[in-house]
Ligand code: UDP
């Protein structure tokens with residue numbers, strides 16, 4: 050059964066020229082790109098996307114960073130896409146991300162960890178609705 054998830058290549062990943070690398074991994078894994086777009090996020094959209102973290106001490110920096118430059122937003126689909134993409138990303142803190150994962154291979158900083166992925170099918174549908182309203186179910 051196919052499932053879908055939201056994928057972001059954050060501004061650090063775009064600035065460092067990692068778009069091709071990340072998209073290549075998604076394609077060779079066998080996931081399907083349902084949407085893909087370069088854009089700069091409005092603050093309001095970023096705050097909605099990261100709403101679960103509004104009370105965390107890092108929220109301000111997180112929103113400032115994610116709106117600081119162009120990012121790539123996409124929807125990917127396939128069997129087990131939510132957990133599969135999280136597993137390809139690696140642990141949130143690159144200090145703990147395994148080699149072979151995107152964060153493990155390309156990041157050292159928690160605040161600049163290259164990629165985002167929805168953490169559950171419910172989060173995926175909520176986040177896809179924020180970034181790609183035309184694809185909302
Ligand atoms: N983050 C941060 N400081 C922290 C925790 C998280 O800057 O102490 C950032 C980090 O870039 C992470 C994002 O906030 O990717 C969202 O945090 P979450 O726990 O949802 O991690 P993710 O789902 O991205 O793995």
Ligand code: MG
Nearest residue numbers: 165166167168
């Ligand atoms: Mg998260």
